[in-house]
Each structure stands twice: as structure tokens, then as C-alpha cells.
Amino acid sequence: MADFLLVHGSCHGAWCWRDVVPALEHLGHSAHAIDMPSHGSDPTPIADVTLRSCRDAVLSASSPQTIIVGHSWGGYPISAAAEADPKGMKALVYLCAYVPEDGQSMIEMRRKSPRQTIGDAVEKSADGLSYSVKPDRVQALFYHDCPPATVPYALARLCPQATAPQDTPLPLGDQFKQVPKAYIRASDDQTIPNEYQEHMSHAAPQHMRYVIDSSHSPFFSHPNQLAEILDEIASSLPPDP
Template sequence: MADILLVHGSCHGAWCWRDVVPHLEALGHTPRTIDMPSHGQDTTPIEDVTLETCTAAVVEALATDTIVVAHSWGGFPATLAADIAPQKIKRLIYLCAYVPREGLSLVDMRKLAPRQPILKAINRAEDSKSYTTFPDQTRDVFYADCPEGTTDYALQHLTPQATLPQMTPARLRAGHLTVARSYIRCLYDEAIPTEFQAEMAADFPARDVYEMATSHSPFFADPKGLVALIDRIVKD
């Protein structure tokens, strides 16, 4: 079965895969999670977090023939990791994630979307080095269709997200183009508009683009469905 590395998105940590890991294990896969710099149990100071350190965290976690599942912002460091070590990645699965474009930062790409629903939830720090989420907007933007208690659990674990790595333009090489890719669109996403997800996946083979009828957090909204889809992709 597959070695699967789960890469979280902004403000989250390895904790967000809580409901996914046991279902992957039940199917015989070996799921692994990481805390990106300054998230979860990682104690890196916000001011030391860069796109390079985030990318390095993914590269260091790769084994051999790893399936990388990257959520949201995680698509950026995961793609750059594929540039550096394509021989270690069997497939890169973008889970309602950003697919970097040469010379554009995540902020640049977000602005290309036709709608900006996430902005109402973003609470920028006074020094502009990081942001968190407004608690009263967190559920609607990230967890609208998730089970009761999800938002409370998340608010206990969400951590500030460094802005520098998300303002840094991606400098792409050819490595990531040699890695097989799949995209999972979330149809009711209120963080990254689903129509923009479709645009980012427009050049993926049609057979490698999938859909889930969830919000931005399918790992909480429908973990069994997400795992079934990952398993299907891995076996195809």
C-alpha cells in the first residue's frame, strides 16, 4: 500500500488530519503528517518562516514513492518540493489547493480568483507578519458543513500564519512537471472559490480531476469520503 504524506494549509497543523489518518490506516496505507514551520508542535518563530523553510519541511518528510496530499496553501510548498525531489514523489494530490504559477505568490494568485470570500475571516496582525482568523467567521468560511464541535476544536488549535511565505513569488523548475498530479475540487468551498479551483486544474488530465461536495475542510466534513477518494486515486 501507499506511503501518504499529508500537508496542511494555512493556520492548521498535523492535527487537522485527525479523522483521516485512522481511515487510511484501516485500508492498509501508511499516512504521515507534519507540522509546517510555526504550526502545531513546531516552535519556529513567525519571523523565521519563509517559503524556502516550508518547502524544506516537505522535502525532509518525503520517503520513497510518497503520495503527497496537499491542502490549500500547502500546494505551494508541496509543488516546490516536487521541483527539488521529484524522484521521491509518486503522485501529488492537490486538495482544494493552490497550484503555483511561475513568478506569482499565493497572494497574487488569490487575487486572480473571481471572488474573495476568505477575506472576511482574515485577521491581520498589527505588524503584518502574520494573520489569524476571526472566530465568528471561522465556521462559515472553513467548517460550514463539518460536524458539531469541529469549529471549537479548530479554534483551540489554529495558529498564526506567517505572511512572508505567502507573499513570496514561486520560482518553478521542471521537476514538478515530471510528477503525476491529481486535483480534488471542493464544490462548496468558501475559502478558495471552487470555480478558481477548476481554473487551476484546467491543464490537468480530465481523469485526474475529482470533486467532493464539501466545504474547504473535507478532512472534517467527510473524512471517509476523502479517504475513499485518495485510495481510488492511489490505486488508479
């Protein structure tokens, strides 16, 4: 069975994977989720968060047998980890996530999208170091198809997102290219447009591209189906030596 590392996106934390971890364990896998720097229980001050520190958090939690799943912005630190140490993981899975292009920051990648969806839904902090999602926009952006209890659960836990790591260009080369990749596209995503996800999914071979009929948060709306797709991805990878 496989070992999964689950990496959250902007403003979230390990808490968003609460339903996926037991679903993967039910299928016989091991799974763990981490808080990225300044998120959840991680004490890093927002001013100290960098793309490098996010990358290192991923690498510290991974092993050569680990399949790393990155959601949304999480596609960046997992890609940085692959570029830094391609032997430190078994594969990358992008879950409605940004797949970086060489030398592009996540903010630059977001601007390349054919449609902009979140510009008026976020507000910058007074010091300009972070941003937050406006509470009245959270459900429509992230959770419109999730169980009713999802929104209050998430609102109590969403946190500011450091801007600096998302504004940092990420050089990628042969190290990154050699790591196997899969992409799970959310067909009803209101955060990253579906057509942009389809474009980015081509970083993975065709047989490793999947679609889930979900909002931007399939970990809440379809945790069991998501776990089954991850199980299928694990089965499609070469066995460990």
C-alpha cells in the same frame, strides 16, 4: 499499498488530519501528517518562516514512494518540493488547494480568483508578519458542513499564519511538470471559489480530477470519502519500481 504525507493549509496543523489518517490506515495505507514551520508543535518563530523552510519540511517527511497531499495553501510548499526534488515523491494531490503558476506567489494567485472570499475575515498581527482568521468567521469559511464539535476543536488549535512564505514568488519549470498530479475539488467551498478550483484542477489530467461535495474542510466533513478518493488516486498511479 501507498504511503501518504498530509500537508495542512493556512493557520491549521497536523491535527486537522486526525480523521483521515485512520481512514487511510483502514484501507491498508500508511499515512502521516506534519506540522509546518510555526504551526502545531513546531517551534519555529513566525519571523523565520519562509517558503523554502516550508518546502524543506515537506521534503524531509517524504520519500520517493510518498504521495503528498496539500490542502489549500499547502499546494505551494508541496509544489516547491516537487520543483526542488521531483524524485523525492511519487505524486502530488491538491485538495481544494492552490496550484502555483510559474513565478507567482500565493497572494498573487489568490488575487487572480474570480471572487474574493476572505479579505474581511482575516486580521494582520501588529508587527505585520502574520495574520489570523477572525473566530466568528471560522465556521462559515471552513467548517459549515462539519460535525458541531469541529468548530471548538479547531478554534482551540488554529494559529497565526506567517505572511512571508505566501508572499514569495515560486519559479516552476520542468522539474515540477514531471511529477504526476491529481486534484480534488470541493464543490461547496466558501474559501477558494469552486470555479477557481476547477480552473486550477487542469494542472492534473482529466482522469485525475475529482470532486467532493464538501466545504473547504473535507478532512472533517467527509474523511472516509476523502480517504476513498485518495485510495483511488493511489490505484491509478504506476506501481513502484
